[in-house]
Amino acid sequence: MKIGIVGGTGDIGEGMALRLSPVFDVIVGSRERDKAETTCTIGIETLRKRGKKCSLKGVSNQTAVDDADIVILAIPFKHLLGTLETLGGFEGKIVISPVNPMEKRDFFTFVPPAEGSAALLIRRLLPQSARICTAFNTIAANRWKLLDEELNYSVPVCGDDQRAKQQVMEIVNRISKLQAFDAGPLAASNLVESLTPLLLNIARYNKMKDVGIQFR
């Protein structure tokens, strides 16, 4: 299975690529193809030192969409609209949104678009045949990158296409100790996206780092 990461050289995308590439074929997309290639060269070396084989290829964002079965939109909310306007070819693909529309004011707040969530905005922007799921919203960039530590978290997954959601949950469950939970239809994504500003507030006010979540 080929997983493309749009924004794969960004803060979140880079760590995701490192965690995913020993298990899946990962295609790292970037606005600048050179940057994607460099990130992959470094990533392959990082994993090799840990004795891990991986499948990691650096390309443009558009090629990451075109060549993948599943596309992860690892981009900050503020760049979501601009990035999706430049890309096509999402027809029939599974598209994963880990995007959280939030702002830091005195504290972190959830600031959704008019559609109610980043996921529903993506739903409006992409072709109807794209099968959108929300996943990986609450895992901090640093945690993705700390390869020697397990990711022992719960991952809520939303989506309207049951088979796509099942497939995304299976991907989640194959990464470290992540555990996927069905969190309902795509319209329930606002409840998932608002977890991240909450976790950032918890980290800030309790002097913690990279706080995650477990359901139990």
Place this chain on the structure above:
Amino acid sequence: MKIGIVGGTGDIGEGMALRLSPVFDVIVGSRERDKAETTCTIGIETLRKRGKKCSLKGVSNQTAVDDADIVILAIPFKHLLGTLETLGGFEGKIVISPVNPMEKRDFFTFVPPAEGSAALLIRRLLPQSARICTAFNTIAANRWKLLDEELNYSVPVCGDDQRAKQQVMEIVNRISKLQAFDAGPLAASNLVESLTPLLLNIARYNKMKDVGIQFR
């Protein structure tokens, strides 16, 4: 320390009273005083059988406010406005809101009032000197009542009065294995209140019961 529970004979309030009364003086309020007295008689017996002493007294909702240092508003969101309109005497008191404005449509959704959260609605309705904190939002009624099981959850607490928030967090930390986390100012309560519809969706779509949360 005297803790009054407005709505103390309701689904959540009853279990709260059972968990709190071995540690604190608990004053159970109800619209019907008789019902509060009966609930307390049964509660005292339930705890006695488990070899636990407790301090539990059944009164009217107004007396629960008047006689307590700290008041928990254990009422469903739909009754919040109506209940607070009938009550006074909140001046200077610490008021805890575990209230979650939500609705069950096809799935559970967060439906906040115009103020943005139940906590901010309470802030508007109560006198300025009332020190409002959000706490206990995510603990299911059944979990409160299962006295033989520990409550091994995280409890996010919001509030603007730092001393009041500290006191509420200390109360949380004295109940079973609950662990309080400072989740920021009262204006961040929407992020806490929207956890509960998320957890209800998770329970529903994963065939789980009374799902709770841990930060880590």
